[in-house]
Amino acid sequence: MTPHHHRVQYYETDRMGITHHSNYIRWMEEARVHFLSEIGWPYDKLEEKGIISPVTRVNCDYLATSTFADEIRITISVAAVKAARLIFSYQMVNDKGALICQAESHHTFTSQAGDFVNLKRQFPDFYTRLMTLSQTN
Incomplete structure (x- = not known):
């Protein structure tokens, strides 16, 4: 899968000039939309x-900061899939x-x-596609 790219916008930064932590959750959604398409x-x-x-849970480990105009490459993968549950993993690199x-969602x-x-039962084509991409497959 091709990574999703996001350019940090000025409004996504705080008074310290770094990206506010809440934006990473938004970027995860952008990456999911891209991935599913x-x-x-x-x-x-x-x-x-x-x-x-x-979304039932989100975990983020913030390892470094990003700032206005940084280009962020977001790689998403299927960490696990079950009949009615799905876990995505994200790697964000500047x-x-x-x-x-x-992060995980x-x-x-x-x-x-x-x-x-x-x-698995109601939408087997979608389930099978996710399973083929799953890291736990």
């Missing part, structure tokens, strides 16, 4: 099929090659009514 399962396709994927953030799958969706 690349594998042929963009968010709009999932929603058309009645699948929602709420344009100087420094690893600035390692945990997701579940539900219908729009809030019922759990078993991907």
